[in-house]
Amino acid sequence: MEDWIWTTLVRALAFGTPILLAGLGEIYAERSGVVNLGVEGMMAVGALAAFAVAQSSGHPYLGLAAAAAVGALIALPFAFASITLRANQYVAGLALTMLGLGLSGLLGKPYEGAPLAHPLPEAGFVAAALLLAAGLWFFLRHTFGGLVLKSAGENPETVDAMGINVYAVRYGAVVFGGAMAGLAGAFLSLAYRPSWADGITSGLGWIAVALAIFAAWHPLKAVGAALLFGALYHLSYRLQAVVSPEFLKAMPYLFVVVVLSLSALRRGPSGAPEALGIPYVRGERR
Amino acid sequence: MRKGFLALLVVLLGALGFAQGDKLKACWIYVGPVGDYGWSHAHDQGRIAAEKALPWLETQYVESVPEAQAEAYIDRLVKQGCEVIFATSFGYMDSVLAAAKKHPDVIFAHATGFKRAPNVATYMADFYQLYYLNGLMAGALTKSGKVGYVGAFPIPELKRHISAFALGVRAVRPDAEVLVRWIYEWYNPAAAKEATEALIAEGADVFAFTEDTPTVIQVAAKKGLPSFGHYSPMKRFAPDQVVSGQLVHWEKIYIDFLAKVYAGVYTNKNLQDVDYWWLLPQGAVELGGEFGEPINPKFVPALKAKKVDHPVFGKISVYDLVMKELALMSDVELAFDPFQGPIEDRQGKLRVPAGLRLTKHELETMEWAAPGVVGPWPNEPK
Incomplete structure (x- = not known):
């Protein structure tokens, strides 16, 4: 029994890490008022950048930096379209996912099947992700910067009235989200696998988007949620001997639907940022 | 002269045309x-x-x-x-x-x-002949008596392969089990990894799989556990842990x-x-984790040391048994086949009567599970 709890916890932490990293980024983006459905795509290019740089330079940490930079970079056109041009955020995000998956698949061809000489340990990523969650919670809860970020998502007019540029805040949050998704990808290609393959993200980006909602946009709750997803995913293979595998495979996703329905039924505010998904237009009343 | 030249030209043009249509x-x-x-x-x-x-x-x-x-x-x-x-x-x-x-x-x-x-x-x-041979080796190498198998989809092709594998495992170690986990995808490294981790947690210590990446090998190798390659020469991903495998031509x-x-x-x-x-006689498939190397030399001593009592060959090492049956199955005479009766399924029902073999059609539509297979088996006949 003890062994069961221990192995489940270890696997939950490992599998939950990419979801947590990308989910934290998405929480920040959404807290600033921007829904970015491009997480899957940003994760994929991050994974490729990390692997390509780590493999050619021999320094895995350089790969890590490259993943964050490339993730942030590919989030920029999305930010431009959805914040500056005020395009539909959902459509722009889906486009980003397709762009990221396609681009990484195309550019990743030479790296398919190549081994990585110096992989990173999973445990390092796990610890870093947990620390990041705590740090991001602190920033959001206890600093002026965090207050501005939250206000940009709740009531952007106030932020504007304070003389702070709402667009800049949202750009920053989206780009930060991209960097985090890139790091999540780096975890996959540098530690979890560690190798590159087309489609390496296999839907994890979408779970990260669900995680942001499920955790009620709270960085610390996101840790618990990521652990829960990780545990469910692990158990879906562990319990195959006793429960139908088809059901187990659907379980994590079924769980998302159930929890989202429950939180929608709950009275009072859902915890979603008031201005989530609404492009900000300066000087216009909502 | 001119006629001769024309004839030559016609022949040349014809040859050119033929070469193109060729x-x-x-x-x-x-x-x-x-x-x-x-x-x-x-x-x-x-x-x-x-x-x-x-x-x-x-x-x-x-x-x-x-x-x-x-x-x-x-x-x-x-x-x-x-x-x-x-x-x-x-x-x-x-x-x-x-x-x-x-x-x-x-x-x-x-x-x-x-x-x-x-x-x-x-x-x-x-690959069913090769799976049987891989099974023999897996049976010799498992210490816990639990062999892990990560499968893509529960379809007849995989059921045939896993059953052949399990028959091989049990031929060497009659009390061993083959724990099967399905990932419902041909290509999903993350799922293959978690399925392997789950099998490790269950106590499996030798691995085989059907998935299109070397993930299972890599995960097992991290824990120092042996595994068998699938489809491509995967030994390069874990040169010390890949015992053998199935290769295709x-x-x-x-x-x-x-x-x-x-x-x-x-x-x-x-x-x-x-x-x-x-199959083997036509050279369309090959035993090994690398072309031209049926068994990783690192595992040869262990396989030679493990002796079994074989109904036909008597006391024989697993290494010799693999090589002998490989030779028999590579011959057009096919003096040996993994699905040679009598074989019961895991529920005790006789599936291959004594003296008979499964036909190609029976192999292609196989749904039953060999004894020793543990795990879900959709569409298992009662």
């Missing part, structure tokens, strides 16, 4: 990326080898073709002048038949399928088929009964 264009459709290091990669290696071996052959391929869109891709290939089209996924079956009707002049060959037409042949290089089938098309033996009218079911 080329045969064959095209391949892959379900995955050619870099997947599994199924599609192996087919593409076969294509490259065929192109090298046949100077008159011109090839082209499209990768990652979704099964539902195969027909549109086939139409495009026909427009581009493909005379022979190889469709390399089971799911292309109905699209291939529909396309074959639409393009009666084009010759089609469909891998793993069972529906044929005057211009559609089927072909398969099957699709080019054997491709070269044979294309040469017969070229020679006019196969036409768009006579393929109704052309069905390749190639």
Whole structure:
């Protein structure tokens, strides 16, 4: 029994890490008022950048930096379209996912099947992700910067009235989200696998988007949620001997639907940022 | 003189024209990326080898073709002048038949399928013999008596392979179990990894799998546990842990088929009964984790040290047993077959009566599980 709890916890932490990293980024983006459905795509290019740089330079940490930079970079056109041009955020995000998956698949061809000489340990990523969650919670809860970020998502007019540029805040949050998704990808290609393959993200980006909602946009709750997803995913293979595998495979996703329905039924505010998904237009009343 | 010159010119032009018409264009459709290091990669290696071996052959391929869109891709290939089209996924079956009707002049060959037409042949290089041999080695190497198997989909092909594997495991270690976990995807490294981790947590200490990446090998190798490669030479991903595996030589089938098309033996009218079911004797499959090396030398001492009491060979080491049965199964006489009766399924029902073997049709439609297989088994006959 003890062994069961221990192995489940270890696997939950490992599998939950990419979801947590990308989910934290998405929480920040959404807290600033921007829904970015491009997480899957940003994760994929991050994974490729990390692997390509780590493999050619021999320094895995350089790969890590490259993943964050490339993730942030590919989030920029999305930010431009959805914040500056005020395009539909959902459509722009889906486009980003397709762009990221396609681009990484195309550019990743030479790296398919190549081994990585110096992989990173999973445990390092796990610890870093947990620390990041705590740090991001602190920033959001206890600093002026965090207050501005939250206000940009709740009531952007106030932020504007304070003389702070709402667009800049949202750009920053989206780009930060991209960097985090890139790091999540780096975890996959540098530690979890560690190798590159087309489609390496296999839907994890979408779970990260669900995680942001499920955790009620709270960085610390996101840790618990990521652990829960990780545990469910692990158990879906562990319990195959006793429960139908088809059901187990659907379980994590079924769980998302159930929890989202429950939180929608709950009275009072859902915890979603008031201005989530609404492009900000300066000087216009909502 | 002038007449002679003209005649020469005619001959030369004719030869030129013949030389141009002489080329045969064959095209391949892959379900995955050619870099997947599994199924599609192996087919593409076969294509490259065929192109090298046949100077008159011109090839082209499209990768990652979704099964539902195969027909549109086939139409495009026909427009581009493909005379022979190889469709390399089971799911292309109905699209291939529909396309074959639409393009009666084009010759089609469909891998793993069972529906044929005057211009559609089927072909398969099957691994069940190799799985049995891998099973023998796995049975010798497991300490816990639990062998892990990560499977893609519970379909007859995998059930046949896993059962052959389990029969091999039990032939060496009668109390061993083969723990099976399904991931319901041909290609999903993350799922393969978590399934392997789950099997490790259950106590499995030797691994085999059906998934299109070396993930299972990599995860097992991290814990120092031995495993068997699948489809491609995967030993390079864990040179100290990959014991053996299954390798394919699709080019054997491709070269044979294309040469017969070229020679006019196969036409768009006579393929109704052309069905390749190639195994060890035809050289379409090979035992090993690396070409030319049936067993990783690092594991040879352990396999030689493990002795079993064999009903035919008497006391024999697992290494010798593998080599002997490999030789028997590589011979056209096929003096040995893994599915040689009497064999009961895991529920105790007699599936292969004594003295009989499973027919090709029975192998292709196999749903029962051999004794020792532990885990869910959808569509298991009662």
